[in-house]
Amino acid sequence: MKVHLTTLGCPKNQVDSELMLGLLSEAGFPLVERAEDAECLIVNTCAFIDRAREESVQTILELARLKEQGRCRALIVTGCLTQRYGAEVMREMPEIDGILGTSNLPAIVELVRQAANRHDWATAAPPGYLYDARTPRLLTAKVPYAYVKIAEGCDMGCTFCAIPQFRGRHRSRALADVVSEVEALAARGVQEAILVSQDTLAYGRDLAGNGDIADLLLALGETRMPWIRPMYLHPAHVNDRLVERWARARVVPYLDMPIQHGDDAILRSMRRAVTARRMKDIVAQFRASMPGVTVRTTVLVGFPGETEAAFERLLEFVDEVRFDRLGVFTYSPEEGTPSPGFADQVGADVAAERAARVQEAQDAIAWERAAKLVGSVADVLVDGPSEDGAFDWEGRTAGQAPEIDGVVYLRGRRDFTPGRFARVRIAEVEGYELVGERA
Ligand code: SF4
Structure with missing residues (x-):
């Protein structure tokens, strides 16, 4: 049975795809690059926000056509959409033969083996799966970097975020296991390990005697991996000791810290457990201890209760801190989260207009900063x-x-x-x- 896999969504999903491909290839299934050549199609979906869900559904329906016209005999859907909505996805789309969530990835092998016309789903397991360095992984992209998932899930409970519902509670991989994966990637010629998870700075907290994120970074510094790039640093976890140890670790001078907003009332309502003042101090501290550090952030506009004045405070924050890069998202009310029930929901058009304004402000800052790089x-x-x-x-x-x-x-x-x-x-x-x- 020739298999083709389509990946949607974030780097964490990409890691899951590479693991499934590794497992399938080890089990002897030939993998093909073109969906048209496959007998079994797998779509690894994203369900982060409604736009991502729409893209997932669209992709499934497009690939389902190959079951009618092409050689495809089985269509399997995996990832966050199926972890989140389970059997509902199968009811809505009878074209699908089998589904798997984000848990129990090794079950993909059995599912592919029996998928054709099966019309049920392989697992309703709650999220809990974490791979280890021994899980076969196929690096599909012809690039010199690889994502390494150091933990899964999140305990922070931001009021807009549905991720903990389908990625589960925070749990970390053992330090030695991550080190051994990174060492093996370096031996395969990978030059950059990008450490991802939902809450990177919470790494290790759930494992007694394991060490924390700084211990992990210091240990990874001893490997042969040239570049180590941790992503997604929640500011609420930062303290002086962490900044001091971070500066000693052999990581690239790059900080990816989502601030989400610059107004304290909104931050409280989002349950971010940090104030605007504190986040400004953190960026200043990192800049002082890592000269030349590039600082990236993400913000969320249009959250319920975001008045024009609150939005102005976000603009002021962005103007004052002068990030090198900034990604902006518009708020999307997610089922099962508290924020859709909050008062003063912001209209989609207002949110879109604010997103454009913050992006415009950031572009001017970023281009000015980037222009200084000429000649370096x-x-x-x-x-x-x-x-x-x-x-x-x-x-x-x-x-x-x-x-x-x-x-x-x-x-x-x-x-x-x-x-x-x-x-x-x-x-x-x-x-x-x-x-x-x-x-
Ligand atoms: S920290 Fe990130 S993953 Fe965790 S609840 Fe908040 S937004 Fe979601």
Whole structure:
């Protein structure tokens, strides 16, 4: 049975996909690149917000057509959509033959084996699965970086977030196991390990005697992995000791700290357990202890109760802190979370307009900061051939995380080798994209 897998959603989902592909390939199933060539199609879905759910449903329906017209005999849906809605997904879409949530990923092998015309689902297990370094994993993307899931789930209980409902409570992988996975990835030629989870700074808290996130980073510093990039730092967990140990760890000078908002009443209502003042101090502290650190954040606009004055405070926050990068989301009321019941819901048009305003403010700040990079020399990890036809290669500086932060377009076909580092002089800046040549 030839299998094709489509991944939607975030890097955490991508890791799950690579694990399922690793398990299937170990079990002897041939994997094919084109959906049209497959006898079994798997869609690993996202259910983070309504837009993501729509994309998931759309993809399932499109692939279902291959069951009528093509050679496909089984359509399996996995991931957050099925973990969240379970058998309801099967009732709504009879085209689906089997489903699996985010738990019990190894069950995918049995499910594929028996999937054709099965019309039931493999597992209703509550979220709880965590892979380990021995789980086979197939790195599909031809890039020199890999995501490493260090923990799963979240206990923070932000009032807008549905993730804990289907990714479960926070649980961490053992420190030695993460170290061994990162070491093995380095041995396979991976140059950058991107540490992901829902709540990275809570790493290790649930495992007695394991050590915390700083212990993990210090231990990973002893591996041969050149770049280590932790993502998603919840500001409520930051303290002086953490900043001091972080600065000593061998991580890239990059901070990804979602602030979500800059108004204290909204932050309280979101249950973020941190104030705007405190978050400003944290960024200042990291900047003082890691010179040249790139700071990225995400914000959420249109949360219930966000008055124009509260939104202005977010703009002031962004203007004062001057992030290098910022991603903006508009609020989406999620089933099973407290915030849809809050007073003063904000209209979608107002939220969209605020998102555009905050993005515009940020663009001006970011471009001004990026313009200062012209003439500087930096280490660039060459990711591979450029998507822009005008250049041969593209890569990233330590200040650019894959897929979200822009790239460095590289001039000079013979000057670079994909998957290797190079010293690059930044020659031009175009918005969030940089253009460089061998220094
Ligand atoms: S910390 Fe993140 S994953 Fe956890 S509840 Fe809040 S938004 Fe959701």
